[in-house]
Amino acid sequence: MMAVRVKICGITRLEDAKLAVCAGADALGFVFYGPSPRNVSASVAAEIIASLPPFVTTTALFVNACADFVLDTIGQTQIDLLQFHGDESPEYCEQFARPYIKALRVKPGLNLEVEKQRFASCRALLLDAYKPGVPGGTGESFDWELIPREMRSEIILAGGLTPENVAAAIQQVSPFAVDISGGVERAKGVKDADKIQRFFEEVARANKN
Numbered sequence: 001m002m003a004v005r006v007k008i009c010g011i012t013r014l015e016d017a018k019l020a021v022c023a024g025a026d027a028l029g030f031v032f033y034g035p036s037p038r039n040v041s042a043s044v045a046a047e048i049i050a051s052l053p054p055f056v057t058t059t060a061l062f063v064n065a066c067a068d069f070v071l072d073t074i075g076q077t078q079i080d081l082l083q084f085h086g087d088e089s090p091e092y093c094e095q096f097a098r099p100y101i102k103a104l105r106v107k108p109g110l111n112l113e114v115e116k117q118r119f120a121s122c123r124a125l126l127l128d129a130y131k132p133g134v135p136g137g138t139g140e141s142f143d144w145e146l147i148p149r150e151m152r153s154e155i156i157l158a159g160g161l162t163p164e165n166v167a168a169a170i171q172q173v174s175p176f177a178v179d180i181s182g183g184v185e186r187a188k189g190v191k192d193a194d195k196i197q198r199f200f201e202e203v204a205r206a207n208k209n
């Protein structure tokens, strides 16, 4: 089985970025969404990104943002990958001519096969929990059995992951990657060194099985 990649999202501080990278993060996520407690400015994100070693993918998360804001953020941060976490259309996502991942909030009735075809141009679908009125980062998980088996090895699994449940998630779903934010925090927007460490230990344990 291929080792599951890990993205740590909601980075707001250089010390947290370093903790995540030292623990083994493949990717870091920066939230550019005003209402989020993890919202970060492009200038702060750019400073953090400039201090990172190579081979760590940086991701910019947006929720129904205006195109000029996305373009300005790309320009200031030189981010690697875009993550659209709202109701963006494929045409909207494609206009930036940048690699992107599309987040979908999973609930019964959402046809993931159809969504996969709609977003054929995305690098991967990220599957998060559906909670009415909240675009993401809810700390809640969803019924992983709703993910069609043939899609599981391609998706990024998110939503309510923690050091306690990530091994079970990997065992049940075998996703391409896992994405975590709230589950490794000690306060909103502030990561917890011990939780990050335990999260990576659990991912390594699951990768061995």
Ligand SMILES: O=C(O)c1ccccc1N[C@@H]1O[C@H](COP(=O)(O)O)[C@@H](O)[C@H]1O
Binding pocket: 009, 010, 029, 031, 033, 036, 037, 038, 061, 063, 085, 126, 128, 135, 136, 137, 138, 139, 140, 158, 159, 160, 161, 179, 180, 181, 182, 183
């Ligand atoms: O983190 C946020 O505040 C956020 C706000 C709006 C959309 C998405 C957000 N976060 C992303 O949601 C998933 C799941 O987060 P969690 O692990 O359940 O806390 C993840 O991709 C976050 O980056």
